[in-house]
Amino acid sequence: MSAQIRATPAEFDVARYRADFPILAERIHGKPLVYLDNGASSQRPTAVLDAERRYAEHMHANVHRGVHTLSQRATDAFEGARERVRVFLNARSSREIIFTRGTTEAINLVAQSYARPKLAPGDEILITWLEHHANIVPWQMVAAATGAKLVVAPINRRGELELEAFARLLGERTRLVATAHVSNALGTVLPVKEIVALAHARNIPVLLDGAQAVPHTAVDVRALDCDFYAFSAHKMYGPTGIGVLYGRESLLEAMPPWQGGGDMILSVSFTGTTYNELPHKFEAGTPHMGGAVGLAAAIDYIDGIGLERIAAYEHGLLEYATERLGTIEGLELVGTARDKASLVSFTLKGVHPHDLGTILDQSGIAIRTGHHCAMPVMEYFGVPATARASFAFYNTRAEIDVLVEAVAAAKTLFG
Numbered sequence: 001m002s003a004q005i006r007a008t009p010a011e012f013d014v015a016r017y018r019a020d021f022p023i024l025a026e027r028i029h030g031k032p033l034v035y036l037d038n039g040a041s042s043q044r045p046t047a048v049l050d051a052e053r054r055y056a057e058h059m060h061a062n063v064h065r066g067v068h069t070l071s072q073r074a075t076d077a078f079e080g081a082r083e084r085v086r087v088f089l090n091a092r093s094s095r096e097i098i099f100t101r102g103t104t105e106a107i108n109l110v111a112q113s114y115a116r117p118k119l120a121p122g123d124e125i126l127i128t129w130l131e132h133h134a135n136i137v138p139w140q141m142v143a144a145a146t147g148a149k150l151v152v153a154p155i156n157r158r159g160e161l162e163l164e165a166f167a168r169l170l171g172e173r174t175r176l177v178a179t180a181h182v183s184n185a186l187g188t189v190l191p192v193k194e195i196v197a198l199a200h201a202r203n204i205p206v207l208l209d210g211a212q213a214v215p216h217t218a219v220d221v222r223a224l225d226c227d228f229y230a231f232s233a234h235k236m237y238g239p240t241g242i243g244v245l246y247g248r249e250s251l252l253e254a255m256p257p258w259q260g261g262g263d264m265i266l267s268v269s270f271t272g273t274t275y276n277e278l279p280h281k282f283e284a285g286t287p288h289m290g291g292a293v294g295l296a297a298a299i300d301y302i303d304g305i306g307l308e309r310i311a312a313y314e315h316g317l318l319e320y321a322t323e324r325l326g327t328i329e330g331l332e333l334v335g336t337a338r339d340k341a342s343l344v345s346f347t348l349k350g351v352h353p354h355d356l357g358t359i360l361d362q363s364g365i366a367i368r369t370g371h372h373c374a375m376p377v378m379e380y381f382g383v384p385a386t387a388r389a390s391f392a393f394y395n396t397r398a399e400i401d402v403l404v405e406a407v408a409a410a411k412t413l414f415g
């Protein structure tokens with residue numbers, strides 16, 4: 001991610017931050033854990049674990065329904081977390097913050113509740129070639145149900161979106177643009193401000209999949225001017241099972257609920273049901289209150305370090321890893337965008353990524369191998385899979401050295 005501030009390791013007290021993450025002290029096969037699978041799920045600091053535990057020990061009851069003290073505490077904690085997310089995203093109102101199970105559910109909500117009722121045969125949804133399956137399949141599903149078409153904007157060999165081609169694909173029939181903010185398979189940072197401006201010039205709303213962006217960069221939904229923004233807590237040092245859909249209030253207001261049940265209604269009778277107000281209209285059933293509290297704690301934790309400093313430090317890790325991995329013969333980077341978040345995807349001649357992943361695990365190194373739920377990206381680059389090391393601010397150059405040595409050793413073994 002482009003960084004204005006350059007933080008050297010000396011200015012960024014990574015040892016101190018590492019101490020906040022108990023799991024980083026684990027040993028795997030007798031070796032210190034080198035956790036480089038943050039793109040799949042990041043680890044949780046004590047501050048988050050403590051917040052979840054405090055909630056369970058002192059606040060838990062069901063929300064929005066009891067008059068008893070614990071129910072009020074739980075409601076306050078849950079709604080407090082919503083307000084924390086609002087501030088984090090700089091949204092205008094907490095009515096625009098919907099808690100979901102994660103990015104996947106947030107995108108499905110927009111697909112089913114915003115897109116599906118609007119789409120007619122021949123209408124188009126525009127995505128890009130580098131999307132995670134979570135930002136492909138929900139659109140294929142609504143397209144199949146409505147006769148709409150999925151249109152895919154191309155990328156180039158560096159793994160960057162071809163912005164001019166994207167602009168040309170915005171047409172009379174485009175009803176929605178849905179694109180990643182940062183690609184999980186390649187690390188590419190997309191020019192989301194330009195994307196939004198191009199789409200808005202034609203009155204087309206834009207959904208941004210921010211799953212891989214929020215841990216690495218400050219997101220301001222008002223500055224981005226996007227209409228929907230989705231992310232998961234578990235990729236930003238929070239718990240699993242909780243995520244967020246930000247939606248522009250005027251759009252959310254006009255959308256029908258997508259799941260029915262408790263909490264999303266004001267009154268129910270057999271002659272008709274009145275739906276609750278935003279954001280509750282989209283939160284049927286008992287939500288993941290402990291998760292929301294954990295997410296708020298993760299936001300506090302990240303803010304305490306500063307996303308600018310995190311981005312700058314991680315940028316250093318990315319540059320170091322790119323340079324060092326580049327010295328290994330037969331290693332090819334997949335995804336070399338000029339603006340990249342801190343992950344490296346690569347192939348190694350003669351070694352299948354899955355074998356590489358298994359060998360690295362023997363050295364205590366956790367990376368992800370496979371198609372990264374982005375099969376069209378693999379198809380584009382003509383590879384079945386890649387190995388991916390994705391960095392967090394708690395990773396170090398010494399860990400990258402361990403990775404590079406283990407990859408080089410694997411190459412010797414197989415090569």
Ligand code: 7TS
Pocket residue numbers: 039040041101102103104105132134135180182183184185209210211212232368372373
């Ligand atoms: N969008 C992007 C860009 C993602 O990277 C992911 C998860 C999702 C959506 C789905 O998020 P979820 O929390 O709802 O599952 N990406 C990955 C990954 O890269 N490796 O494992 C999961």
